[in-house]
Structures are given as C-alpha cells and as structure tokens.
Amino acid sequence: MHLQDGYTHANWIFSDEIIKNVTSFDFTSSYPYTMCTHKFPMTEFKKCNIKRVEQMSDSFAYLVVVRFKNIKSKYYNNFISQSKCLRIRNGRYDNGRVISAEELEIVLTDIDFKFLLSVYTGTYEILESYYSRYDYLPKELVNFILDKYVIKTEYKDVVGKEVEYALEKAKYNSIYGMCVTNNIRDDVIFDNETGWSEIPISNEEILKKLDYEKRRGFLSFSWRVLGHSFSEDIIFYLI
Numbered sequence: 391m392h393l394q395d396g397y398t399h400a401n402w403i404f405s406d407e408i409i410k411n412v413t414s415f416d417f418t419s420s421y422p423y424t425m426c427t428h429k430f431p432m433t434e435f436k437k438c439n440i441k442r443v444e445q446m447s448d449s450f451a452y453l454v455v456v457r458f459k460n461i462k463s464k465y466y467n468n469f470i471s472q473s474k475c476l477r478i479r480n481g482r483y484d485n486g487r488v489i490s491a492e493e494l495e496i497v498l499t500d501i502d503f504k505f506l507l508s509v510y511t512g513t514y515e516i517l518e519s520y521y522s523r524y525d526y527l528p529k530e531l532v533n534f535i536l537d538k539y540v541i542k543t544e545y546k547d548v549v550g551k552e553v554e555y556a557l558e559k560a561k562y563n564s565i566y567g568m569c570v571t572n573n574i575r576d577d578v579i580f581d582n583e584t585g586w587s588e589i590p591i592s593n594e595e596i597l598k599k600l601d602y603e604k605r606r607g608f609l610s611f612s613w614r615v616l617g618h619s620f621s622e623d624i625i626f627y628l629i
Contacts, residue, residue, distance in 0.1 A: 399467070399468070399469075399484075399485070399487055400485070401466050401467055402466060402468075402484045402485070403466050405485075419539060419562075421563075421566040422535050422538075422539060422562065422563075422565060422566060425527055425531075425532070425535055425565070425566065425569075425613070426527075426532050426535055426536065428526075429524040429525055429526055430451070430524065430525070430526075430527055430610075430612070430613045431451040431522035431523070431524065431610070431612045431613070432522065432523055432524070432525040433522045433523045434522065434604075435453060435520040435521065435522045435612075436520060436521060436522075437518070437519070437520050438452075438519050438520060438521045439519065440452060440454065440516055440519040440521070441515075441516050441519075442516070443503065443504060443507060446500055446504075448524075449523065449524055450500075450521045450522060450523055450524060451499065451500060451521065451522045451523075451524055451612070452499065452500035452503070452519060452520065452521050452522075453497065453498075453499060453500075453519070453520040453521075454497070454498050454499075454500070454503055454516050454517075454518065454519045454520075455476075455495065455496075455497050455516070455517040455518040455519075456495065456496055456497075456498055456503060456514050456515070456516055456517065457493065457494070457495045457514065457515045457517055458491070458493065458494050458495075458496070458510070458512050458513070458514050459492070459493050459512055459513045459514070459515075460492065460493075460511075460512045460513060461488070461490060461491050461493075461494060461510050461511070461512035462489070462490040462510060462511050462512060463488070463489050463490065463509060463510055464509055464510060464511060465509060467509075468484045468487035468488060468489050469487065469505070469506065469509055469510075470487060470488040470494070470496065470506065470510070471486060471487060471488075472486050472487065472488055473486065474496060474497075475488070475494045475495065475496045476494075476495040476496060476497065477493075477494060477495045478491050478493070478494045479491060479492045479493040479494070480492035480493070481494065495517070522612070527613065534565075535562075535565055538558070538561060538562045538565065539562060541558050541562075542555065542558040542559050542561075542562045545558055568609050569609050569610070569611065569613050570611070571611075572611060573599065573603065574591070574596055574599045574600065574603070575591065576588050576589060576590050576591050577589040577591065
C-alpha cells in the first residue's frame with residue numbers, strides 16, 4: 391500500500407483478501423502543520439514555456455497539461471485516476487486507476503507531475519504550462535492556526551471538557567477545509583417531479599466567479615491543490 395496524502399486505493403493483488411499483522415500510524419495535525427511550515431503559490435498564475443521537468447524551478451509552483459505515451463505503472467499500486475484524464479487511448483485499469491495506456495492527457499501540479507514520473511515509465515510532452523511564485527502563507531494566518539492549535543490542545547483528554555475539545559477541534563480542522571472548498575461549481579437543482587439535475591456553469595459565469603474570488607476571497611484554493619504537501623517528503627511503499 392502507498393501512503394500519500396489521501397491515497398486509499400487497494401493494492402489489486404491483495405483485493406478481497408484479509409491481511410493480518412498490519413500496522414499504521416497517524417501524523418497529528420498534519421495539514422495545519424503543513425500550512426505553517428511549507429510554501430504555497432502566492433501570485434497569480436501566468437503562462438510559461440516549460441517543456442521538461444528539469445526546467446522547473448523549486449521557487450515556483452506549476453500547472454501543466456501533459457501528454458504521456460506508453461505509460462505504465464512500475465508498481466502494483468496505480469495512482470492516476472481514469473476520471474481525471476482529459477483523454478485516454480488503449481488504457482488498462484485497476485478499479486478506475488490507470489495501470490497503463492498507449493496515450494493519455496492530464497492536468498497536473500508540479501508535485502503530482504514529479505511524483506508520477508517516479509512511479510510510471512513512459513515518455514511525456516508538456517502541452518501547456520503555468521507558473522506561480524512559491525512563498526509562505528501570510529503570517530496572520532499562520533499565527534491564527536497556531537493559536538487554534540494551542541486552544542484545542544488545552545482541552546484534549548481533560549475530563550469534563552469533551553464537548554469543548556470537539557468544538558475547538560472542528561474549528562481547527564475547518565481551516566484546511568475552507569482552503570479546499572471550490573466555490574466555482576455547476577448548479578444542482580432539485581425538482582419534486584424530475585428529481586435532481588445539474589446545470590453546467592458557463593465560461594462567462596466561471597470568469598465572473600473567478601474575478602469575485604480574486605477580489606473578495608481571503609483564502610486560496612491553490613494553497614491546498616498546489617502547495618507542497620507533507621506526503622511529498624515521506625512516501626511509503628509496501629510492495
């Protein structure tokens with residue numbers, strides 16, 4: 391099994407089997423820790439002309455549209471989600487994950503791109519690329535996270551303070567949750583006669599909402615999607 395961030399996909403060679411003598415461990419407050427100690431995209435993304443991974447600077451975050459050819463996983467764990475690909479030709483799948491493909495196109499962050507190059511074989515072509523400068527999150531936000539951690543910890547394992555601890559922990563965890571809330575989504579409508587339906591958002595509406603988020607938003611979706619994650623530093627394989 392591969393432990394990287396939220397990866398919970400089963401190793402297909404052990405599917406439907408009971409595995410004994412398995413252990414695990416947890417990183418306390420891993421996401422808030424990452425927000426306080428790692429760098430994130432802090433400027434508006436601009437188009438660039440990156441063509442090779444070697445051209446990527448550690449000072450910048452990148453978004454890339456990549457075309458892979460003859461791609462194949464090196465391991466029994468498979469990490470590319472079929473649903474996230476823009477196009478796939480002659481793919482082989484493990485319950486929705488790509489084992490191999492003659493060709494596929496996908497949008498990736500620099501972190502995901504470098505990771506996939508380490509766990510898949512094949513060739514690649516970067517079709518589009520965008521960059522943003524990496525920097526630490528605003529000091530006010532970091533201090534707020536640290537203050538919330540102190541308050542939460544004061545109630546932990548204190549008899550009679552179980553409710554207070556649960557409330558403070560929920561507030562503390564919501565800091566990360568707010569960063570991964572995507573406010574630009576299709577409208578979902580419920581009608582008593584027809585039931586649920588989805589109305590795709592138009593490009594014009596997307597641009598309006600992006601402009602609103604740019605002017606009024608106090609957190610950034612890219613701080614989670616493109617930030618350096620703790621999982622980038624520690625990756626485990628049990629093969």
